[in-house]
Amino acid sequence: MKILILCLIALLAGWHLYIGYRDYKSTDNPIPFNVLTVYDRTTYKKWQRYHKEHVGLSMIEKTVSSLLLYVLIRLNVFAGIAPGSGVYGPMIAVILFDSILETVVDVIFSYLSMGIEEKYGFNKTTMDTFFMDQLKSFAIGVVLNIALMSIFVAIHRAMGDWILVLFAGLILLVVLLISFLFPYLSGIFNKFTPLEDGELRQKLTELLEKHGYRVRDITVMDASRRTSKSNAYFTGFGKTKTIVLYDNLLKALTTEEICAVFAHEMGHGLHRDTLKNQIYSLGSIAMLAILMWLHARTPASCTPFGFEGLNYGFIYILTGVYMSIFEIGYGILTSRAQRKAEFRADAQAVDEGYGDALVSGLKKLAREDFAQLSPDPLIVRLMYSHPTLSQRIAAIEKRKAEKP
Numbered sequence: 001m002k003i004l005i006l007c008l009i010a011l012l013a014g015w016h017l018y019i020g021y022r023d024y025k026s027t028d029n030p031i032p033f034n035v036l037t038v039y040d041r042t043t044y045k046k047w048q049r050y051h052k053e054h055v056g057l058s059m060i061e062k063t064v065s066s067l068l069l070y071v072l073i074r075l076n077v078f079a080g081i082a083p084g085s086g087v088y089g090p091m092i093a094v095i096l097f098d099s100i101l102e103t104v105v106d107v108i109f110s111y112l113s114m115g116i117e118e119k120y121g122f123n124k125t126t127m128d129t130f131f132m133d134q135l136k137s138f139a140i141g142v143v144l145n146i147a148l149m150s151i152f153v154a155i156h157r158a159m160g161d162w163i164l165v166l167f168a169g170l171i172l173l174v175v176l177l178i179s180f181l182f183p184y185l186s187g188i189f190n191k192f193t194p195l196e197d198g199e200l201r202q203k204l205t206e207l208l209e210k211h212g213y214r215v216r217d218i219t220v221m222d223a224s225r226r227t228s229k230s231n232a233y234f235t236g237f238g239k240t241k242t243i244v245l246y247d248n249l250l251k252a253l254t255t256e257e258i259c260a261v262f263a264h265e266m267g268h269g270l271h272r273d274t275l276k277n278q279i280y281s282l283g284s285i286a287m288l289a290i291l292m293w294l295h296a297r298t299p300a301s302c303t304p305f306g307f308e309g310l311n312y313g314f315i316y317i318l319t320g321v322y323m324s325i326f327e328i329g330y331g332i333l334t335s336r337a338q339r340k341a342e343f344r345a346d347a348q349a350v351d352e353g354y355g356d357a358l359v360s361g362l363k364k365l366a367r368e369d370f371a372q373l374s375p376d377p378l379i380v381r382l383m384y385s386h387p388t389l390s391q392r393i394a395a396i397e398k399r400k401a402e403k404p
């Protein structure tokens with residue numbers, strides 16, 4: 001059992017290194033002709049250095065965290081920090097210990113990654129914001145993990161195998177609640193102000209009304225506090241449905257281009273893509289619940305790792321390892337569906353008459369985001385949630401030609 005887990009951890013580390021290596025190598029791929037004009041020569045050279053630094057750093061991070069987990073499990077460290085026979089105490093000790101270690105690794109590498117962003121002029125995050133963000137994420141993560149696990153344990157002890165049904169229902173409820181509350185939760189990290197009246201707001205409202213699409217508000221997020229990159233998204237559902245535009249987007253794009261990006265986002269809304277993405281994540285949560293249940297009903301599953309009996313916190317960590325393997329396969333399926341959804345959303349923007357504006361907008365955004373123009377095709381197929389810029393532009397041009 002222990003050997004199997006250690007092998008899986010090593011296998012995962014090897015996989016990440018292989019993907020990282022392919023990504024690193026793809027930096028020097030030739031640029032597709034329809035995106036040749038995105039960067040000039042000097043900027044492209046700069047992008048290549050930037051990309052290589054990021055890929056290198058993330059390869060080191062993945063290796064460090066895999067190695068850390070390998071050593072901790074190999075030496076039965078988790079059992080060492082959570083002795084005793086209680087249920088909740090040892091569980092919380094293991095989760096807390098794991099969260100602290102993970103956060104330490106994460107803070108170090110996020111800091112280094114911020115250094116790269118700084119070097120290339122993208123970073124807008126101040127030290128205060130950085131540490132406050134890390135602290136908030138840590139606190140929210142720990143509280144949420146311990147709370148959910150405690151509920152899992154309490155129900156499991158009271159109901160045995162019936163937990164699976166109940167836990168699935170509970171998770172569903174929490175996920176719905178979070179997506180319902182997301183517009184408010186994101187207020188912890190950012191400030192949102194309603195988009196001011198004017199030509200843009202009027203055009204966007206017209207687009208929404210044309211399709212009978214109701215939203216609570218169109219808001220602008222102060223993303224420029226952290227990054228110079230741009231984005232737009234739909235969030236919440238039902239009565240809290242909100243459209244969020246990054247303030248960077250408003251600065252970088254023309255009114256016409258913002259409408260194009262907006263029409264794309266509306267395409268997602270009309271096809272219920274956000275809902276589909278939530279269903280995908282529910283699928284992986286269901287898998288997580290099943291794996292945890294399988295472990296929890298075999299009390300002997302923790303003893304090879306030095307525990308005297310069942311430790312729910314450790315089950316959570318073991319399940320994390322299985323989930324990483326599962327997510328690779330699951331990601332291949334869901335990312336393919338997501339890429340299809342992106343093409344469909346682009347087609348929506350073309351049909352609204354924003355084809356050309358979308359192409360020029362996407363090129364600008366790619367430039368702003370310092371995006372990769374010729375990623376490794378295998379990596380795109382395995383894990384990209386968006387098609388490449390070149391693929392998108394080709395599809396937009398084709399759609400435009402079909403619908404004069």
Ligand SMILES: [Zn+2]
Pocket residue numbers: 264265268342345
């Ligand atoms: Zn999209």
